[in-house]
Amino acid sequence: MDGQQAATPLGQGVGYGIVIGLGALFALGMILVTVVLKRYNSERQTSEMFNTAGRTVKSGLVGSAVVSSWTWAATLLQSSGVCYRYGVSGPFWYASGATVQILLFATLAIELKRRAPNAHTFLEVIKARYGTIAHLVFMVFGLVTNILVSLMLVVGGSATVTALTGMHTIAAIYLLPVGVVAYTMVGGLKATILTDWIHTFILLIIIIFFSLSAYATSDVLGSPSAVYDRLVEAATAHPIEGNAQGSYLTMRSTEGVIFFVINIVGNFGTVFLDNGYYNKAIAASPVHALPGYILGGLSWFAIPWLTATTMGLTAIALEPTPSFPTFPNRMSEAEISSGLVLPYAAVALLGQGGAIATLLLVFLAVTSATSSELIAVSSIFTYDLYRTYFKPDASGKRLIYISHVINKWAAALSPPLGLAFALIAWLVTSSKTCGSLDVACTGSNNPMLAGNVTALLSPVLLVPLFTLIFGLDKYDWKSMMQIRKADDHDIVDEADVDPEQVNVRRRAEVDSEHETEQANLLRASKISKWTTVAMTLAFLILWPFPLYGSSYVFSKQFFTGWVTVGIIWIFISLGAVGVFPVWEGRETLIHTVKSIFLDLSGRKHPKTIHAERAVPDDESSNSPDSPSKKESAMVDEKHL
Numbered sequence: 001m002d003g004q005q006a007a008t009p010l011g012q013g014v015g016y017g018i019v020i021g022l023g024a025l026f027a028l029g030m031i032l033v034t035v036v037l038k039r040y041n042s043e044r045q046t047s048e049m050f051n052t053a054g055r056t057v058k059s060g061l062v063g064s065a066v067v068s069s070w071t072w073a074a075t076l077l078q079s080s081g082v083c084y085r086y087g088v089s090g091p092f093w094y095a096s097g098a099t100v101q102i103l104l105f106a107t108l109a110i111e112l113k114r115r116a117p118n119a120h121t122f123l124e125v126i127k128a129r130y131g132t133i134a135h136l137v138f139m140v141f142g143l144v145t146n147i148l149v150s151l152m153l154v155v156g157g158s159a160t161v162t163a164l165t166g167m168h169t170i171a172a173i174y175l176l177p178v179g180v181v182a183y184t185m186v187g188g189l190k191a192t193i194l195t196d197w198i199h200t201f202i203l204l205i206i207i208i209f210f211s212l213s214a215y216a217t218s219d220v221l222g223s224p225s226a227v228y229d230r231l232v233e234a235a236t237a238h239p240i241e242g243n244a245q246g247s248y249l250t251m252r253s254t255e256g257v258i259f260f261v262i263n264i265v266g267n268f269g270t271v272f273l274d275n276g277y278y279n280k281a282i283a284a285s286p287v288h289a290l291p292g293y294i295l296g297g298l299s300w301f302a303i304p305w306l307t308a309t310t311m312g313l314t315a316i317a318l319e320p321t322p323s324f325p326t327f328p329n330r331m332s333e334a335e336i337s338s339g340l341v342l343p344y345a346a347v348a349l350l351g352q353g354g355a356i357a358t359l360l361l362v363f364l365a366v367t368s369a370t371s372s373e374l375i376a377v378s379s380i381f382t383y384d385l386y387r388t389y390f391k392p393d394a395s396g397k398r399l400i401y402i403s404h405v406i407n408k409w410a411a412a413l414s415p416p417l418g419l420a421f422a423l424i425a426w427l428v429t430s431s432k433t434c435g436s437l438d439v440a441c442t443g444s445n446n447p448m449l450a451g452n453v454t455a456l457l458s459p460v461l462l463v464p465l466f467t468l469i470f471g472l473d474k475y476d477w478k479s480m481m482q483i484r485k486a487d488d489h490d491i492v493d494e495a496d497v498d499p500e501q502v503n504v505r506r507r508a509e510v511d512s513e514h515e516t517e518q519a520n521l522l523r524a525s526k527i528s529k530w531t532t533v534a535m536t537l538a539f540l541i542l543w544p545f546p547l548y549g550s551s552y553v554f555s556k557q558f559f560t561g562w563v564t565v566g567i568i569w570i571f572i573s574l575g576a577v578g579v580f581p582v583w584e585g586r587e588t589l590i591h592t593v594k595s596i597f598l599d600l601s602g603r604k605h606p607k608t609i610h611a612e613r614a615v616p617d618d619e620s621s622n623s624p625d626s627p628s629k630k631e632s633a634m635v636d637e638k639h640l
Contacts (some may be wrong), residue, residue: 005199007113008163008164008165008166009164009325009347009351009352009355010164010165010166010352010355010356010359011165011166012165012166012167014165014356014359015161015162015164015165015166015167015172015359016165016167016171016175018161018359018363019161019167019172019175019363020175020178021180022360022363023175023176023178023179023180023363023367024179024517025179026179026195026198026367027178027180027182029305030194030195031182033194035317036592036596037592037615039593039599041588041592054411057193057280057283057284057285057288057292058284058285058288058290058292058577058581058584059284059288059291059295059584060204060295060577060580060581060582060583060584060585061193061194061196061197061292061581061584061585062280062283062284062288062289062291062292062293062295062296063291063292063293063295063296063299063576063577063580063581064193064196064197064200064201064296064562064577064578065196065197065278065280065283065292065296065372066102066277066292066293066295066296066297066300066579067196067200067296067300067303068195068196068197068199068200068203068369068574069140069196069276069277069280069368069369069372070098070102070204070271070296070300070369071200071300071303071368071369072149072152072153072156072363072365072366073152073153073156073157073339073362073365073366074152074156074162074339075098075303075304075307075365076303076304076307076308076361076362076365077156077160077264077338077341077342077362078094078341078342079091079094079304079307079308079312079341080307080308080311080312080315080339080341080342080345081167081312081336081337081339081341082256082259082308082312083308083309083312083341084096084235084312084315084316084331084336084341085240085255085256085336086240086243086253086255086256086259086510086557087231087240087243087247087249087250087253087256087313087448088248088249088250088251088309088313088554088562089243089250089251089252089253089256089257089544089548090256090259090304090308090312091304091307091308091309091312091530091545092251092255092304092305093257093259093260093263093544094259094263094304094305094308095296095302095303095304095305095308096260096264096301096539096540096543096544097260097262097263097264097267098264098267098300098304099297099298099301099539100264100274100535100536100540101264101267101268101271102277102293102296102297102300103293103294103297103535103536103539104532104536105271105272105277105281105293105297106289106290106293106297106528106531106532107525107528107529107532108272108281108292109280109281109284109290109292109293110289110290110521110524110525110528111291111525112278112281112282112289113281113282113284113286113289113521114518114521114522114525116128117286119282120282120379120382121246121275121278121279121282121379121380122138122142122275123135123138123139123142123380124388125207125274125392126138127388130407135388137192137413137415137416138273138415139380139385141273141415142273142274142380143377144378145269145270145273145274146275146276146373146376146377146380147377147379147543148430149270149369149373150370150373150374150377153183153365153366153369153370153373154173154176154177154366155173155371156339156366157172157176157362157363157365157366158172158173158176159339160340160343160358160359160361160362161176161359161363163340163343164343164355164358164359165359169294176363176366176367176370177367177370179367180367180370180374181369181374188626192372192374192375193280193283193367193370195367195371196309196368196371196372197577197578199364199367199368200368200577200578201577201578202360202364203303203361203364203365204303204570204573204574204577204578205574206357206360206361206607207303207306207307207310208351208567208570208571208574209357209568210307210310210311210346210354210357210567211306211307211310211567211570211616212567213349213350214310214311214313214314214349215227215310215567216562218349219344220318220321220323220349221314221318221349222531224559224564225556225560226317226558227313227317227353227559227563228249228554228556228559228560230316230317230318231247231248231249231313231316231317232247232249234248234316234317234319234320235247235248235249237320238330240253241255242254242256243256243355244253244551244553245553247553247554248313248316249553249554249559250546250547250551250552250553250554251547251548251552252547252548252549252550252551252552253548255445257548258445258446258449259445261449261453262445262448262449262452264540265452265453265455265456266448266452268456269455271315274373274376275376275377275379275380276372276375276376277374278376279372279375279376279379280292280293280372281293283573284503286517286520286521287520288526289524290524290528294528294531294532294535295576295580296577297535298471298535298573298576299572299573299576299577300573301539301569302569302570302572302573302589303565303570303573304505305566305569306340306566306567306570309339309346309562309563309566310566311342311346312341312345314341314345314349315331315341315342315344315345315348316346317336318348319331319348321348323347323348323351324344324347324348325347325348325389326344327345331344331572333440337443339555340610341360343355343360343396346358361505407463407466407467413462413466414458414459414462414463414466417458417462418454418455418458418459418462419455421454421455422451422454422455422458423451424454425450425454426442426447426448426450426451426454427442428450429446429447429449429450429451429560430442430444431586433446433447455561465483466598476633483526513515516625533558623624
């Protein structure tokens with residue numbers, strides 16, 4: 001271990017300090033936020049609040065939560081490795097191949113709010129539509145997806161922590177999730193979403209810091225022009241096979257476009273089978289689901305695109321210099337596959353400061369996305385397993401306890417058979433290509449391409465076949481509307497203040513506005529379908545393929561413009577999912593700060609504040625000291 005530590009840019013103390021110290025700081029901070037919201041905003045931790053955040057989250061926080069959930073360690077590390085392998089095409093293929101799923105999910109989010117307004121998980125919708133067998137099949141696939149994603153997050157992040165600090169990998173694997181578990185258990189989905197915002201804000205700042213360092217302030221690089229010149233030299237020294245003119249500066253990359261297909265197909269599974277994304281849709285206020293997901297998808301695109309375009313190209317540019325960790329050798333395939341392109345580039349560009357920034361970046365990506373996975377698994381076990389099959393009449397308190405612990409035949413049979421076909425295609429292609437089934441061969445592009453495409457296309461054959469065999473179902477959507485909320489009367493009865501006094505007006509509004517809400521959701525559904533299709537075509541075809549088909553090699557001016565667009569985009573993302581959520585929640589922030597001041601100064605007790613804000617409008621208007629109508633409605637709305 002001593003030898004390992006000597007070879008790392010940072011010491012083990014830094015690794016343990018960030019993993020344990022920062023984890024504890026976030027945990028304590030979010031637990032404090034949960035207490036403050038309960039004390040001053042009358043937010044009772046019912047099972048509904050724990051698992052759905054009250055279904056009132058606004059578009060800015062929905063967007064930041066989507067960005068945070070989809071920003072894994074691999075988003076930063078693998079995208080940089082793809083750039084190192086294929087040049088400028090890699091970051092674009094990575095970003096576009098994983099953005100369209102979020103954009104398309106916006107339509108699904110609207111339909112979920114419209115068709116099943118009381119759902120807690122997507123699996124409840126599956127059961128209402130297809131019955132028990134399909135529900136169990138999709139539950140297995142959903143849980144396996146969450147488990148695999150969690151493993152990738154924690155193990156991948158731990159490997160990077162070890163590479164930068166020498167901290168033992170096993171220790172990192174066990175310690176990274178500790179703080180996440182603590183604040184998720186206490187605060188539920190709302191704590192997760194608020195933490196997502198903090199993580200996203202800091203993460204975007206670090207990415208901006210990296211990009212400005214490489215393209216503006218670095219003594220070694222310092223401009224797109226300097227980076228461009230070094231990339232031209234690198235293409236002369238070691239051209240990329242399959243790229244136009246062997247260049248790093250072209251979208252025409254044979255292996256890059258194969259990776260693009262693998263990436264886009266694989267990400268459909270990791271998004272549409274991950275209950276974490278449905279949690280965000282369910283938590284969103286009905287009018288904010290569509291803009292939240294559009295905002296999140298467009299903001300996320302800049303993260304892997306600019307991060308990889310910066311750090312992947314920086315690694316290529318600085319590899320021949322003594323500051324690069326592998327000098328005088330090039331990076332090995334094992335190092336690239338381990339996600340070390342970004343850390344090595346950061347160290348070469350910024351020294352220890354770059355290593356610390358990378359460590360913080362990976363920590364934020366891992367912990368935030370892991371929190372989303374915990375809530376996703378918890379809600380599946382709570383509502384789809386425990387309440388559905390073991391205790392249908394479970395009380396709200398019992399559901400929170402469980403949360404802490406943990407065309408129907410066509411729908412039921414297609415996933416397992418599709419998986420079987422995909423595994424066969426993957427392994428047979430590996431055997432035919434390499435003659436072996438080792439990690440290097442099964443992880444190469446062609447076998448993964450065969451497996452992913454088979455998985456994607458098999459339902460095209462299987463669903464019509466089983467529908468023909470078993471008959472066509474006629475569905476009226478009524479069973480989805482019958483999904484019920486949890487019974488939280490036991491928690492309400494225990495409250496120090498009566499939440500009914502605060503929520504009665506809101507419930508009356510919900511009842512009276514149901515038809516209007518459904519009409520608005522129908523309109524949003526139509527808008528989302530046209531919008532997401534248009535943006536999907538733009539990202540997948542209209543933007544990249546003219547550059548691919550023409551075999552254009554970027555000029556210095558074009559490359560400068562390419563980088564400039566990425567930097568502008570990341571600043572827009574910072575505004576959209578970093579600053580905008582604060583503006584949206586300004587009324588609640590102001591109210592909370594005022595309430596804390598009044599409480600600490602002894603002028604008013606929280607119960608008095610709650611009572612004043614719950615007084616009906618016709619009564620409050622008679623008192624000069626009573627809150628305004630606008631203020632009285634604020635608690636009812638429970639703005640985030």
